[in-house]
Amino acid sequence: MVAVLVVEAWPAIRFNGWAFFTSSDWTIGSLYSPPVTTGGVTHLLGVHYGALDLVVGTLECSAIALAIGFPIAYGAAVLVVERLHRRLAAVLGLCLEVLAGIPSVVFGLWGVLVLGPVLSSDVYPVLAKLPDIPPLSVFRGPVGNGEGLLTAGIVLAVMIVPIMAATTRDLLRQVPIGPKEGAEALGMTRHEAFRTVQSRWVRSGVVGAAVLGLGRALGETIAVALVSGSQIHSPSNIYDTMTTIAATIVNQLDSALTDPTHFAVRSLAEAALALLAITLIVNVAARLLVRRSSRDTALPVGAGL
Amino acid sequence: MTAPVARAGRLPGGREIQDWTSQRTSLARRLRDQVSWSLAGLALLLLVGPLLWVLAGVVEQAARVWRWSMLTSTTASGGLLNAIVGTLVLLVGVLVVAGVVGVASGVYIAEFAPPRRRTVLRAASEVLAGVPSIVIGYVAYVALVVGLRWGYSLVAAVLALTVLVIPYVAKSTELAISQVPTAYREGAEALGFSRAQVMRRVVFRSAIPGISTGLIVALAISVGETAPLLYTMAFTNGYPSSALTHSQLGYLTYVAYIFWDEPTTTDQNLAHAAALVLVVLVVALILVGRLVVRLTQRHSETEAR
Numbered sequence: 001m002v003a004v005l006v007v008e009a010w011p012a013i014r015f016n017g018w019a020f021f022t023s024s025d026w027t028i029g030s031l032y033s034p035p036v037t038t039g040g041v042t043h044l045l046g047v048h049y050g051a052l053d054l055v056v057g058t059l060e061c062s063a064i065a066l067a068i069g070f071p072i073a074y075g076a077a078v079l080v081v082e083r084l085h086r087r088l089a090a091v092l093g094l095c096l097e098v099l100a101g102i103p104s105v106v107f108g109l110w111g112v113l114v115l116g117p118v119l120s121s122d123v124y125p126v127l128a129k130l131p132d133i134p135p136l137s138v139f140r141g142p143v144g145n146g147e148g149l150l151t152a153g154i155v156l157a158v159m160i161v162p163i164m165a166a167t168t169r170d171l172l173r174q175v176p177i178g179p180k181e182g183a184e185a186l187g188m189t190r191h192e193a194f195r196t197v198q199s200r201w202v203r204s205g206v207v208g209a210a211v212l213g214l215g216r217a218l219g220e221t222i223a224v225a226l227v228s229g230s231q232i233h234s235p236s237n238i239y240d241t242m243t244t245i246a247a248t249i250v251n252q253l254d255s256a257l258t259d260p261t262h263f264a265v266r267s268l269a270e271a272a273l274a275l276l277a278i279t280l281i282v283n284v285a286a287r288l289l290v291r292r293s294s295r296d297t298a299l300p301v302g303a304g305l
Numbered sequence: 306m307t308a309p310v311a312r313a314g315r316l317p318g319g320r321e322i323q324d325w326t327s328q329r330t331s332l333a334r335r336l337r338d339q340v341s342w343s344l345a346g347l348a349l350l351l352l353v354g355p356l357l358w359v360l361a362g363v364v365e366q367a368a369r370v371w372r373w374s375m376l377t378s379t380t381a382s383g384g385l386l387n388a389i390v391g392t393l394v395l396l397v398g399v400l401v402v403a404g405v406v407g408v409a410s411g412v413y414i415a416e417f418a419p420p421r422r423r424t425v426l427r428a429a430s431e432v433l434a435g436v437p438s439i440v441i442g443y444v445a446y447v448a449l450v451v452g453l454r455w456g457y458s459l460v461a462a463v464l465a466l467t468v469l470v471i472p473y474v475a476k477s478t479e480l481a482i483s484q485v486p487t488a489y490r491e492g493a494e495a496l497g498f499s500r501a502q503v504m505r506r507v508v509f510r511s512a513i514p515g516i517s518t519g520l521i522v523a524l525a526i527s528v529g530e531t532a533p534l535l536y537t538m539a540f541t542n543g544y545p546s547s548a549l550t551h552s553q554l555g556y557l558t559y560v561a562y563i564f565w566d567e568p569t570t571t572d573q574n575l576a577h578a579a580a581l582v583l584v585v586l587v588v589a590l591i592l593v594g595r596l597v598v599r600l601t602q603r604h605s606e607t608e609a610r
Contacts, residue, residue, distance in 0.1 A: 075348025083342065092353075094595070099356045101587040103529025105561045106363060106580045113565070114362040158355045165352065189338035219437025221532040222562060246439045246532070253446070253536055265447075272443045276436060283435030287428075 006273065049267040051245070053234050055274065057149075058244040060235075061224065062217035064153025065160055069217075070210050072157070073164035080165075081172040082194060093166075100162035108226030111155035116146030116227060119154070124239055141237030147229035149242045155227050156220055160213035167209035167290065171202040208289030215282040219275065221246035245275040360584065367581035370574035380555060380564075381542035383571045385579055391554040392528060392586075394545050395538075398463035399470065399527045404520055407471045411478025411516070416504065427479075434472035441468050442533030450537055456551035457539035465533040470523035477522065481515020482508060514601035521594040528586050531558035557583050 080089045124143035130136040175198045183193035199206075229241025230251050243251070249268050256264035378384030414426050445465035449455050485508050493507040534556060540563070541553040557579045565576035 072348045072351045075345040076352045079342070079345040079349050083345075092349075094591070095353060095356055097591050098360075098588055099352075101525045101529065101591050102359060103531070103558055103561075103583050103587065105529070105531045105558045106583055107359065109366075109561060109565055109576065109580055110359045110362045113366065114358070158359070161352055189334055191338040191341040192334065215435050219435075219439070221437065221439040222558075226562070246437055249439050249443060250532055250535060253443070269443065269447065272440050276440050279435055279437055279440075280432060284432060286435075287431050 049270075051271055051274065053232055054243060054245045054248050054271060055278075056234065057228075057242040058218055058246070058275070058278070061149060061152050061156060061228070061242065061244055062214055064150065065156035065217040066210060066214050068154060069157035069161045069213060070164060073161045073209070073213070074168055074206065076161075077165045077168035077172060078194065078198075081169055082190065082198070093169075096162045096166050099158075100166075104159065104220060104223040105226070107155055107159055108223035111151060111223060111227035112147060115155065116151050118146075119151055120144060120146030120239070124150070128239075138238050141239065144229075144239045144241065147227055147241055148239045149228070149235045150238045152224050152228040152242070152244075155223050156217045159220060159223060160216045163216055164209045164213040167212060168202070168206055171205040171209070171290075172198060175201045204289050208286045211282055211286035211289065215279050215286060218244075218282060219246055219279045221250050225250050245271050249275075363577075363580050363584050366577040370577055371581070375575070375578050379542055379544070380560060380575060383575065385557070385560065385575060385582065387542060387544050387555040388557045388560050388579060389582065391545055391556040392558075394459065394554065395462060395466070395534075395556060396524055396527055398459060399466045399523060400520060402463055403467040403470050403474055403523055406467065407474025407519070407523070408478050408516055410471065411475040411519075412482060412504075412509075414475065415479040415482040416508075430472040430475055433468070437532075438469055438530055439532040441465050442536055445533065446536040457537065457553045458550040459538065459545070459552050459554055460550055462534050462538035462554070465537050466527045466530060469530065469533060470526050473522050473526065474516075474519045477519025478512070478516050481512035481519070484515065485511050514597050517597050518594050521590050521597070525587050525590040525594075528590065529558065529583060531562050534558065535562075557586075 076092075080092050084092070120143050124146075127139040128141065128143055130139050132140060179197045179201075180193060183197045184190070188196065224244050225247035228243050228247055230243045230247055231241040232243055232248065233241075235242040249272055253265070253268060256268055375384045375386075376389070377386055379387040410426070410430075414423055414430075418426060442465055445461050445468075449461040449464060450457060455461050489507050489511060490503055493503045498506065538556065539553040540559045541555055543555075545554050546552050560579035561576050561583060563576075564572040564579070567573060567576075
């Protein structure tokens with residue numbers, strides 16, 4: 001797979017050079033003038049491919065998703081393992097499975113038709129009125145129509161919660177009972193016992209779970225293509241339209257096919273290669289972390305959905 | 306009279322030892338306990354809430370436009386039949402190809418691979434599971450649709466989906482086989498079965514429930530994928546032909562992804578209906594999977610999760 005991508009992208013890699021990652025101008029070139037050849041690479045006149053906005057957009061969007069989704073997944077998993085009755089926990093397990101199974105195109109439609117309008121008319125105006133103090137000032141600015149960075153982040157958060165919650169839940173279930181009982185016997189409240197025993201026991205695994213979720217968010221395509229507004233530019237505020245690598249590939253391949261020199265398709269291959277590299281690094285890191293914290297246990301962690 | 310208790314001290318590393326036994330649970334500690342569990346409860350609500358919201362949104366949007374005749378006419382005349390048939394054809398293809406390859410690699414990893422190769426194969430499969438579906442779709446487009454000149458075709462789409470779901474099938478096969486009770490094997494060998502017979506008549510048979518859950522997960526994923534299909538199978542309003550290559554096919558996720566933004570309300574309605582059918586299919590698959598697990602738990606040595 002890597003080989004196919006590299007072969008396909010090679011002329012683009014040569015022509016675009018490092019500017020692919022440092023510039024943010026994405027132009028397919030003039031379809032009406034004859035193709036030109038530079039250094040052995042045939043391309044259209046006036047092409048310029050800079051993927052900086054795509055890479056940054058991908059990272060921003062996934063970071064927002066993680067920031068929103070992780071606390072939800074962690075809190076829910078803790079509650080399910082520590083406090084809920086077994087039967088109720090099983091019901092929630094089913095909920096997680098359904099949530100993980102809902103197609104991303106359905107999340108995308110929900111985001112663009114239901115969630116986006118609600119957020120832009122009821123929630124974002126309130127957020128935009130927050131005081132202009134540094135951490136909160138990111139929320140200021142025109143709120144747009146609900147298609148944009150923050151909405152995409154929220155939809156992604158909903159989508160990556162199941163994998164993070166399920167992985168965290170499985171890790172917590174492996175904590176042996178002895179230390180927990182010991183902690184409570186010392187008179188700790190359940191919260192204190194959790195902080196001293198369970199949370200430390202699963203710490204690196206939980207980081208792995210979060211990174212696993214991040215990997216999902218980075219590669220998600222269809223939902224982002226629907227709710228992000230799909231504009232290749234750097235968003236002017238947190239509500240503004242944006243796009244990611246994956247969404248751009250799916251949006252642009254159609255028009256890239258009209259490029260008779262094939263160069264647009266090659267540039268997309270380079271983008272796909274960049275995305276592959278990012279997600280692989282993230283996923284390998286996640287698996288290593290999850291594995292390290294559960295090396296001696298028989299249960300599969302993060303397996304399946 | 307109070308018993309002498311250990312007073313707080315310091316560990317060699319300089320960290321303080323809290324003396325939990327010497328104090329009653331103070332109001333502040335009880336309060337902190339309550340607050341933290343309430344936050345976890347809030348997290349759980351934020352997990353279940355969006356799930357219900359998404360499901361309600363899909364059902365509501367679809368209920369407004371649903372007509373039963375949608376199930377009997379093609380997308381050209383305001384129905385979904387060709388998309389449903391296309392999706393089912395695709396599922397059969399995935400079931401056959403991914404089933405054979407995935408189960409075979411799972412069996413190999415569990416039974417025949419030497420330990421080192423087993424580790425490598427497992428890692429490779431985990432890495433593959435982390436590759437974004439759009440990248441797989443792109444590679445399939447470049448390599449199969451263009452490279453092998455298959456054109457948009459069923460085979461290209463099935464192969465793309467197969468690559469996507471193989472890790473899940475292989476993993477669940479491997480787990481199912483490793484959970485077959487050792488006594489079964491020993492019993493069979495004591496009766497003079499050859500290794501192949503043990504495999505086929507005992508191990509494989511009692512691993513079938515686990516394997517089928519893996520296949521069901523694979524089907525659920527395939528039902529909901531859009532990104533790897535857009536440029537491998539394209540779309541058509543007609544029914545699937547018997548041709549394996551150069552055969553465009555309709556499928557549900559395409560209808561949901563593209564039609565919601567079409568100018569005519571007939572098409573927009575179809576998108577909502579398609580979203581509902583997708584969710585119903587996925588939920589049905591998940592429930593069937595649960596049922597299989599429930600009906601067949603007696604075979605596994607460890608309790609199913």
